[in-house]
Amino acid sequence: MMQNNPIEEKLDLADNLLKKGKYSEAIVLLENINEMYPKEEPVLLRLAWASWDNGDQERSIEYWEILLDIELARKVFTGFAYDELVRIYKQEGQVKNLVALCEKAAQVQPEDIGLLEELGKAYLLSGQSDKACDTFRKLTSLENDNPAFYCRLGEALMAEGKTDAAEEAYRQAGQIDPDEADRYLFQAADLHLREGHFEAAKRLLEKCLEIAPSNSLYHCSMGDILIALKQLDEAFAAYETACFHNRLHAAAYFNRLGNSLMKADYFDSAVKAFETALSFDASIPCRQNLDRALRASGHSEKTSKEGRKRP
Numbered sequence: 001m002m003q004n005n006p007i008e009e010k011l012d013l014a015d016n017l018l019k020k021g022k023y024s025e026a027i028v029l030l031e032n033i034n035e036m037y038p039k040e041e042p043v044l045l046r047l048a049w050a051s052w053d054n055g056d057q058e059r060s061i062e063y064w065e066i067l068l069d070i071e072l073a074r075k076v077f078t079g080f081a082y083d084e085l086v087r088i089y090k091q092e093g094q095v096k097n098l099v100a101l102c103e104k105a106a107q108v109q110p111e112d113i114g115l116l117e118e119l120g121k122a123y124l125l126s127g128q129s130d131k132a133c134d135t136f137r138k139l140t141s142l143e144n145d146n147p148a149f150y151c152r153l154g155e156a157l158m159a160e161g162k163t164d165a166a167e168e169a170y171r172q173a174g175q176i177d178p179d180e181a182d183r184y185l186f187q188a189a190d191l192h193l194r195e196g197h198f199e200a201a202k203r204l205l206e207k208c209l210e211i212a213p214s215n216s217l218y219h220c221s222m223g224d225i226l227i228a229l230k231q232l233d234e235a236f237a238a239y240e241t242a243c244f245h246n247r248l249h250a251a252a253y254f255n256r257l258g259n260s261l262m263k264a265d266y267f268d269s270a271v272k273a274f275e276t277a278l279s280f281d282a283s284i285p286c287r288q289n290l291d292r293a294l295r296a297s298g299h300s301e302k303t304s305k306e307g308r309k310r311p
Helices: 005-019 023-036 041-053 055-073 080-091 095-108 111-123 128-141 149-158 161-178 177-194 198-211 216-228 232-245 247-263 267-280 287-296
Strands: none
Touching: 005 023, 005 041, 023 041, 041 055, 055 080, 055 095, 080 095, 095 111, 111 128, 111 149, 128 149, 149 161, 149 177, 161 177, 177 198, 177 216, 198 216, 216 232, 216 247, 232 247, 232 267, 247 267, 247 287, 267 287
């Protein structure tokens, strides 16, 4: 450990240089200290940050990896360098490096719940859904009363194309936490919707509404699914029901409906939705959306009505 005052003075000098943004000068000084004390974490930490701020990301990562090895060698894993590397790899889109990092940490600490969860998420991000399934299955065996891990498993199973097993995982989460059962089913419905499984998404949302019939979010989502199924009248009805249960947000709901219709290229219907939103609240910032819908539908802004009667 560093004990002599000259070294501490050099660290103080490096900190002052860093505060002034003189990263290159600070790095030279810190590297000099690091040559004398190669395992001194405060020095490595400063070098990692200074290198990053100086634009040398590769060198910064090298220092973080040195710190990671020091952390992994301890009986009690602190994870500071690990957390920073996870953040960097995600930020920079370095998925391959992220997976390698998470695998390395999980091998050293195989029963660490947090490390296993991060590993499973990394596998999902990299498209390795089979390995993600294995990882989240292990987590459900380690903590079989944690609904979040069954949701993670359901997400991985859905990515694997095992939709029935995925739904079962979300139902298991609901059995563990029955007060939130509809929320877990909603997550499964949302995954179906993203994958284009519209009928399956509709079926699960119907179950959500059986449990929580006044949840406006569920009605809006049902409307989005009905748009995908080309059932526009039913979609408007679903959104009107959402407004019935939460009148205060009616304008926002119809603005959302308009955006959903625009994405599906139903421009005339989108005009109707945006005009209805403005009839509820003229101050809602969807005028540009309405103008865009009018142009897309082949009408000019002048053809827009002042507002439709509220449903």
